[in-house]
Amino acid sequence: MRTFSNETPNKHGDKATVQGWVHSRRDHGGLIFIDLRDHTGLVQLTIRPEAKQAFHDAQGLRDEFVVEAVGTVTERDEKLKNPNISSGDVELVVDTIRVLNKSEALPIQVNTSQTINEDSRLRYRYLDLRRSAMQRMLKKRAEMYTVMRHYMDALDFTEITTPIIANSSPEGARDFLVPSRIHKGQFYALPQAPQQFKQLLMVGGVHRYYQIAACFRDEDPRADRLYGEFYQLDLEMSFVEAGEVVRETTEPLIKKLVTEFAGKKLLSDDIPRIPYHEAMDRFGSDKPDLRIGMELNDLSTDLKDCGFGVFSNAIQNGGVVKAIVAQKLFSRSEIDKLTERAKADGAGGLPYMTVENGRAVSSITKFFSDQELDTIISNLGAQDGDTIFFGSDVRSKVNKVLGSLRSHLGDVLDLKDPSVIALAWIIDFPFYEMDEKTGKLDFGHNPFSMPKGGLEALESDDKLAIVADQYDMVMNGYEICSGGVRNHNPEVLYKVFGVLGFDEDYVESKFGAMLNAFKFGAPPHAGCAFGVDRILMELLGEDNVREVVAFPKNGSGVDVMMQSPSTVDQQLLDELELSHTPQNTE
RNA sequence: GGGCUCGUAGUGAAGUGGUUAUCACGCCUCCCUGUCACGGAGGAGAUCGCCGGUUCGAACCCGGUCGAGCCCGCCA
Numbered sequence: 036m037r038t039f040s041n042e043t044p045n046k047h048g049d050k051a052t053v054q055g056w057v058h059s060r061r062d063h064g065g066l067i068f069i070d071l072r073d074h075t076g077l078v079q080l081t082i083r084p085e086a087k088q089a090f091h092d093a094q095g096l097r098d099e100f101v102v103e104a105v106g107t108v109t110e111r112d113e114k115l116k117n118p119n120i121s122s123g124d125v126e127l128v129v130d131t132i133r134v135l136n137k138s139e140a141l142p143i144q145v146n147t148s149q150t151i152n153e154d155s156r157l158r159y160r161y162l163d164l165r166r167s168a169m170q171r172m173l174k175k176r177a178e179m180y181t182v183m184r185h186y187m188d189a190l191d192f193t194e195i196t197t198p199i200i201a202n203s204s205p206e207g208a209r210d211f212l213v214p215s216r217i218h219k220g221q222f223y224a225l226p227q228a229p230q231q232f233k234q235l236l237m238v239g240g241v242h243r244y245y246q247i248a249a250c251f252r253d254e255d256p257r258a259d260r261l262y263g264e265f266y267q268l269d270l271e272m273s274f275v276e277a278g279e280v281v282r283e284t285t286e287p288l289i290k291k292l293v294t295e296f297a298g299k300k301l302l303s304d305d306i307p308r309i310p311y312h313e314a315m316d317r318f319g320s321d322k323p324d325l326r327i328g329m330e331l332n333d334l335s336t337d338l339k340d341c342g343f344g345v346f347s348n349a350i351q352n353g354g355v356v357k358a359i360v361a362q363k364l365f366s367r368s369e370i371d372k373l374t375e376r377a378k379a380d381g382a383g384g385l386p387y388m389t390v391e392n393g394r395a396v397s398s399i400t401k402f403f404s405d406q407e408l409d410t411i412i413s414n415l416g417a418q419d420g421d422t423i424f425f426g427s428d429v430r431s432k433v434n435k436v437l438g439s440l441r442s443h444l445g446d447v448l449d450l451k452d453p454s455v456i457a458l459a460w461i462i463d464f465p466f467y468e469m470d471e472k473t474g475k476l477d478f479g480h481n482p483f484s485m486p487k488g489g490l491e492a493l494e495s496d497d498k499l500a501i502v503a504d505q506y507d508m509v510m511n512g513y514e515i516c517s518g519g520v521r522n523h524n525p526e527v528l529y530k531v532f533g534v535l536g537f538d539e540d541y542v543e544s545k546f547g548a549m550l551n552a553f554k555f556g557a558p559p560h561a562g563c564a565f566g567v568d569r570i571l572m573e574l575l576g577e578d579n580v581r582e583v584v585a586f587p588k589n590g591s592g593v594d595v596m597m598q599s600p601s602t603v604d605q606q607l608l609d610e611l612e613l614s615h616t617p618q619n620t621e
Numbered sequence: 622g623g624g625c626u627c628g629u630a631g632u633g634a635a636g637u638g639g640u641u642a643u644c645a646c647g648c649c650u651c652c653c654u655g656u657c658a659c660g661g662a663g664g665a666g667a668u669c670g671c672c673g674g675u676u677c678g679a680a681c682c683c684g685g686u687c688g689a690g691c692c693c694g695c696c697a
Contacts (some may be wrong), residue, residue: 066655117657123657
């Protein structure tokens with residue numbers, strides 16, 4: 036029993052039984068219309084007074100009552116057809132109606148197009164999910180999973196689930212801990228990623244592994260980052276090099292998702308590989324949105340002797356002067372707002388020039404020679420009607436400020452075409468990075484990646500020059516995939532941690548299983564993991580990941596519907612020998 | 622932990638110092654035989670997040686607090 040689905044069209048004169056929710060009721064006194072909704076959409080029920088009992092019953096119906104109606108499918112008169120719903124050519128003239136369940140007045144309306152506060156939507160997510168947009172989203176996620184599974188299966192990948200109750204890992208994000216009842220004082224942890232398990236599968240002779248894996252991280256969320264748990268298409272391959280993962284396995288899949296699954300256009304069919312440092316220099320970001328032009332240009336050489344102290348001093352102190360060109364003249368107040376943003380990112384200010392009649396116009400042009408001004412315009416290729424924004428400081432700060440400004444201007448100038456997907460690989464990440472505050476060396480990215488050059492590279496003096504055999508994919512400014520050629524050599528793994536001052540005992544205590552495994556014939560292997568929530572968000576044109584998840588936590592890590600986290604029974608705490616300091620007990 | 626923005630009937634919004642806080646949707650009652658966001662008449666529903674202060678007078682100004690969203694930190 037179902038409503039009017041596209042697969043089984045109902046014809047004029049058919050008897051039909053339909054079940055669903057009352058989407059809206061239009062009571063004309065002597066004639067009642069009900070829009071009945073189920074997962075396939077809407078159908079109009081027409082209840083005439085001749086069907087005496089049904090008419091009486093229909094008068095008592097309210098929004099979101101669950102009902103079953105029996106009647107006759109009837110072709111509507113031409114002028115009564117409703118092109119807005121798929122079953123709009125017909126209606127069900129009802130004989131009998133049965134209320135399967137009633138509904139109280141709703142806290143949030145299902146049949147409305149007005150925006151509803153996210154807090155209310157999440158509190159009543161089961162009502163929110165009844166809305167067609169959310170139904171569509173759930174279907175699309177399932178469809179995406181199917182595309183992924185078919186693709187991986189066809190490439191001889193084996194789907195293997197790895198433990199959810201696992202071990203705390205010392206590097207990376209904050210863990211969710213799970214206390215052990217049997218082993219007092221000890222803890223499991225929910226995995227941040229199946230990283231170690233999948234590498235152990237490679238050692239275990241699994242040729243190609245994948246799973247759509249739940250990952251758990253206790254870090255503060257963002258619009259593009261869920262709190263607590265998220266899903267990755269996690270894959271790993273043995274006896275391969277980077278190219279086989281990147282070109283032969285993941286690129287065809289992601290292109291298929293962009294074009295066939297999402298119906299969007301690729302900015303370019305060839306997916307560029309951009310070294311990390313080049314990305315930072317050109318875009319001020321390691322996850323650039325390539326739909327936006329406006330690359331960062333280095334003017335340090337041209338302006339090192341200029342009369343503008345802010346610039347020349349920055350350059351003399353080892354910094355840089357860079358600029359981006361926006362194709363718009365901004366108002367004073369717009370400039371002020373942009374300046375505020377730049378300052379929030381750490382800039383001292385936001386110098387700018389406009390281009391009018393081929394000449395630079397600005398309150399600061401007086402500090403520059405005519406030749407310098409001409410050089411600025413010609414090197415940037417700036418045209419009349421453009422605004423040039425400058426950044427001057429140490430390279431990393433200029434990149435950050437102008438990179439952030441570039442992305443923002445991409446929104447302001449409407450340069451992010453939602454029908455276009457721009458992909459890029461960012462490669463050659465620094466293996467180690469210097470913490471600017473503490474001056475200490477730390478991992479730049481994934482410590483399990485193979486350093487390019489292996490043991491030899493690790494012994495070089497310039498640790499910051501060591502590059503990881505690692506590749507991240509960027510989609511429209513979001514990191515959607517991270518992968519690498521793994522370090523399968525125990526000697527190199529000891530050394531990787533040794534550079535940071537960790538001795539062999541430490542490495543063995545934290546990664547003993549993997550180290551041991553690598554001593555028994557670990558095959559070379561490589562892989563990656565796609566963030567499926569983020570991919571779905573971008574492919575569905577959403578700007579918040581919570582929109583593509585059935586039951587997300589809110590921005591404070593709270594499930595306002597289920598009211599988790601929550602306190603637990605004392606007995607449970609006693610069994611685990613856990614105690615806690617009570618918060619104010621109201 | 623920090624910054625910015627916000628908090629007004631069930632929902633979404635208006636109201637920037639002055640009688641009884643406005644509107645739309647929803648809800649309740651009545652009328653209505655072709656609507657599809659049906660229409661019409663009437664009605665109920667708000668301690669303006671909470672606490673304190675300034676003022677003759679506060680939804681509005683100030684301080685604090687709680688909650689939400691976005692961002693920074695954080696996210697190998």
